[in-house]
Amino acid sequence: KAGVTQTPRYLIKTRGQQVTLSCSPISGHRSVSWYQQTPGQGLQFLFEYFSETQRNKGNFPGRFSGRQFSNSRSEMNVSTLELGDSALYLCASSPSLAGGPSTYNEQFFGPGTRLTVL
C-alpha cells in the first residue's frame, strides 16, 4: 500500500505570494490533517478534513486554508506569504472510522513539503 505523498517536496516563494501544497492520503483513508513545523513554534496542528469538510482547526490566521476533494486528496493554501511561514508542512492521513470524538485514529505522516519564503 502506498504511503502518504506530498507535493512538491520543496518550494521557494517570496513574501506576498500565495502557495498551494498537495497531499494524497493512503488509499481508503478519509481524514487528512495538516501540521506546520518551525524551529520556533515546533509542530503545530493546522486543520483536519474529513469527507470534504473541515472538522477541526488549529490556531492559525485565515491566510491558511485548505480543502479536500471527493477522492480524499487535500490541498492547503497560504495566501500573502510572510517570512514566518517558512516551515516544513506535514500531512497525515487516518482511516477515521465511525466513532465518537475520542475515537482513536492512527495518523500516518507524509515526508512533508519544505516551504521557504524569501
Add this chain to the structure above:
Amino acid sequence: AQKVTQAQTEISVVEKEDVTLDCVYETRDTTYYLFWYKQPPSGELVFLIRRNSFDEQNEISGRYSWNFQKSTSSFNFTITASQVVDSAVYFCALFNAGNMLTFGGGTRLMVKP
C-alpha cells in the same frame, strides 16, 4: 487545553550509552493516547509507540522501552545501548478529542561513535 513538555531540548551521548527522553503531559480528558515519534533528518515522522490512558503497562521493544506513569503524567522513553542510527529528533505527542495531535517541543538526540 492540553500540553506536552519535553524539557530536554538536546541530549548528546556516546554510542552504547543508555539514554532516557522525558515527556510530561497535561490534559483534562480521561481518555487519551500518548505517542512517541522519531524524526530523522529526512523530515518524515516515524511512529514508535502508542499508549492509551487506560494501559499503564510498560513496554519494551528491542532496545526501546517506555515508562508510562499516570500519577505523574509522564511517558518517558529509554533507548538502551544507543547507536549512531538513533540520532534524530524525538517527539512525544498527545491525542485526544478532535483527531488532533499535540506535540512536545522535541528532543534532539545525538549519538556519537
